[in-house]
Amino acid sequence: MMHDNHHFHEVNEECRHVMVDYWKSHSKIASLEEMMLDTNAETLDHEEKPEILSMLPDITDKNVLELGAGIGRFTGNLAAKASHVTAVDFMESFIEKNRKINGHHKNAEFLQADVTEMELPENKYDVVFSNWLMMYLADDEVLQLAENVLSWLKEDGFFFFRESCFHQSGDKKRDVNPSFYRSPSLYNALFQSVSEPIEGEKNTVMGFDVVYTKSVQSYIKLKHNQNQLCWLVQKKRMAPSSHHGYKTFQAFLDNQQYSRKAVLSYEKIFGNGYISTGGHVTTKEFVPMLNLQPGQKVIDVGCGIGGGDFYMAKDYGANVLGVDLSCNVIEIAMERSSQQKEDLKVQFEVSDITKRDFPESMFDVVYSRDTILHIPDKLTLFKQCLKWTKPGGKLLISDYCCGPVEKHSDNFKSYVAQRGYVLYTPQEYGKLIEAAGYVNVKAEDRTKQFIEVLESEKKRLTENKEQFLKDFTEEDFKVLLDGWNSKLKRCAAGDQRWGLFYAEKAK
Secondary structure, eight states, rough: HHHHHHHHHHHHHHHHHHHHHHHHTSSSSHHHHHHOTTTHHHHHHHHHHHHHTTSSOOOTTOOOEEESSSTTTTTTHHHHHHSSSEESSSHHHHHHHHHHHTTTTTEEEEEOOOOOOOOOOOOOOEEEEEEGGGSSSSSHHHHHHHHHHHHHEEEEEEEEEEOOSSSSSOOOOOOOOOOOOHHHHHHHHHHTOOOEEEEEEEEEEEEEEEEEEEEEEHHHHHHHHOOOEEEEEEEEEEGGGGGGOSSSSHHHHHHHHHHHHHHHHHHHHTTTTTTSHHHHHHHHHGGGOOOTTEEETEEEEEEEEEEEHHHHHHHOOOEEEEEEEEEHHHHHHHHHHOOOSOOOOOEEEOOOOOOOOOOTTTEEEEESSSSSSGSHHHHHHHHHHHHEEEEEEEEEEEEESOOOGGGHHHHHHHHHHHHHHOOOHHHHHHHHHHHTTTTEEEEEHHHHHHHHHHHHHHHHHHHTTHHHHHHHOOOHHHHHHHHHHHHHHHHHHTTTEEEEEEEOOOO
């Protein structure tokens, strides 16, 4: 073990030297172009800076720690609202320029330090902010930083960070590029794998709760680039068992690979771009009910890999935000988005819709396909959706439902318990939407259509078995086939139903 630690230390020392040399060569005049590593820096900065600042939690009268502050692109804005800002960077030329630009803010202090070796008081900061930092750190350094930030933050404090993912985004010529372009799910796993004990409490730890992961819109708009991502995570008390983390990178990679593979195998049965019932066929049937107009804003709750969102943007000119709790599916959606030929108004984010909030009357449409079954408190969610919808706006949901509770078979009861679903009859589901305050509610039992769709999906899978086995195993094929046969059995027994729900917000 000693040998491994020594090896890590040597690797990190070497990594640090390479990084210092890299930034020395890109900090000769400490300019904005050097900071952003992009020849179009001024235009990007003009669009991007207000967007990044708008994503922050409220920093009014808060104690803020800014890591990798550079020449102070954000320091002045932070200092204008916060009670105190500590701006940290490991390049002397950057910190000196920051001091020169923002030194007039009496509530700002400037610190030249390496974030991987820095020691700060525990529970001191309300918000920690970083914009492009961890891409310059090795994996174990990111893990160490995550642990440090967790200890530096007060309880319920926030860490906002932004990173380049997947591949390089800036166009500035570099002879070497020692940056780490990680996948978003790796950052999520890293931050959710750290925790700290709470003195005197056995059953609770402090950990990070991911509020959201989403793309920077200005890079999509100006560079058609989905690779710039922001995170907002919050220091919260949690039960150790609610910990989503992986203790080793190997365990994470194995899990990640399988999860991604599972998602892509589902796509084979649902159809290209979809992982929900009926794929493109039911989407083409249901979306016209919304009478979408160009420029209207849609939120897709549980968007999956984005097929429906690309369709609404491409065929109707809608402006779509796709939200999903799964990092794997959003990663695939983002990859697909960057492959689109047209410049579509589609954005994706990883977030828990039950913890997310949006401005009142932001969306024309709330759309959701076979997702809300996972959410126990549906009434509260529907009330939130109503608040986010413009007057006269629409709600369209398809979801798993059930037959009358008293008639459920033991098999169905254990299936629902194992999956953690909370199901209602289509009529009960419609009543919940009405109770939330929607008008013109239409609740339809579409189980007959569900059975027809399941049969056709099963037929497609069986007919394309040879093609399926080029990418997946016989076992993967069996899992899907058994799953579809089980759904058909549950429907035939009257246990499982499928509902379609349409409603409007009063004008």
